[in-house]
Amino acid sequence: MQASIRNVAAAAALMSLSAVQAHVTLPPGGVTADSTYNATFRVGHACEGATATTALRVRLPDGFTLIEAQARNGWQLDTKGRDVTWTAANAQAALPASEKTTFNLRGRVTDKPGTLWFKVLQSCDQGSADWAELPGADGVKSAFPAARLEVLPAGVAPVDVRDAWARPTVPGQRSTGVYAKLTSGVGGRLLGGSSPLAESVEVHEMAMEGDVMRMRALDKGLELPAGQGVELRPGGLHLMLTGVKQALPSGSTLPVTLRFVDKDGREGSLALQVPVAAGDPGAAAGAHKH
Numbered sequence: 001m002q003a004s005i006r007n008v009a010a011a012a013a014l015m016s017l018s019a020v021q022a023h024v025t026l027p028p029g030g031v032t033a034d035s036t037y038n039a040t041f042r043v044g045h046a047c048e049g050a051t052a053t054t055a056l057r058v059r060l061p062d063g064f065t066l067i068e069a070q071a072r073n074g075w076q077l078d079t080k081g082r083d084v085t086w087t088a089a090n091a092q093a094a095l096p097a098s099e100k101t102t103f104n105l106r107g108r109v110t111d112k113p114g115t116l117w118f119k120v121l122q123s124c125d126q127g128s129a130d131w132a133e134l135p136g137a138d139g140v141k142s143a144f145p146a147a148r149l150e151v152l153p154a155g156v157a158p159v160d161v162r163d164a165w166a167r168p169t170v171p172g173q174r175s176t177g178v179y180a181k182l183t184s185g186v187g188g189r190l191l192g193g194s195s196p197l198a199e200s201v202e203v204h205e206m207a208m209e210g211d212v213m214r215m216r217a218l219d220k221g222l223e224l225p226a227g228q229g230v231e232l233r234p235g236g237l238h239l240m241l242t243g244v245k246q247a248l249p250s251g252s253t254l255p256v257t258l259r260f261v262d263k264d265g266r267e268g269s270l271a272l273q274v275p276v277a278a279g280d281p282g283a284a285a286g287a288h289k290h
Helices: 002-019
Strands: 036-043 052-059 062-068 075-080 082-086 100-107 114-124 128-131 147-152 160-168 175-184 188-195 198-209 210-219 223-224 229-232 239-242 255-262 267-275
Touching: 002 075, 036 052, 036 114, 036 147, 052 100, 062 075, 160 255, 160 267, 175 223, 198 223, 223 229, 229 239, 239 255
Parallel strands: none
Antiparallel strands: 036 100, 052 082, 052 114, 062 100, 075 082, 114 128, 114 147, 160 175, 175 229, 175 239, 188 198, 188 223, 188 255, 198 210, 198 239, 255 267
16 A cells, blocks of 8 residues: 555656646646545646637546636636636736636546546637647657646545755764645645654744744644645754654655645645755754754
8 A cells, every 4th residue: 555655646746747847737736536626727828929818618527526617707607518618708808928827616526546637728819729638658748738637545645745855964863854845736734744764753843033043843733725835944844853763864865754634634644755965054054953
């Protein structure tokens, strides 16, 4: 089971990296099977050579049951069959190419883990872009990829973790920190974690109290707003490992399992192999001293 969880987590991580290249996307992190999901389709720019987006049509995949679509001021909302379409009422209501926004709908995902592809047709004042391509077996990136949603098995946290790293330690040093960029597509909280190389893994925060920088544990964990990135970094929010059992030299790997709870109270975890690196010692000086 642990091996399958790691494989799913790795696939989700690769998905999040490829999603950066797409221009109509869903937030990274995925969703737990057999649960409701607020799909927020982010439109980054208009079609090539166009000045505004005038319509967006989302084709719902099998495995996603629509509950409701969110209306937009100045746009007409239509649902027909498996299609949800937003159309600007006039040129003034259209989305300028320089602006970014989201088109939102809510539905229930299948109880079978896997990948759901949402094909999205973006119409503009000049031309259109059909974000409908699926990745090929050769691994070549699609020019117009469909929006991807990973449906995860129970127990796997729907959270995207990027750029994780841990500070090195020397023999006799009993604490260190882990940093990363976290995004939950559905919203939830980071509760803490565990590691076979440490006695405890807690969420901590560095903050000024008067003229003194102090560190405190976040007993209720760290909130992860839906679709918004949260960064753990030296001198701020971070994971504090205490009771470290051995030296962690730069270039080694630290196994850490992170624990989360989503907006509906479901608990899940992600098993990571975190690289140990020096990072930026100037910015992080004193970040792990109580």
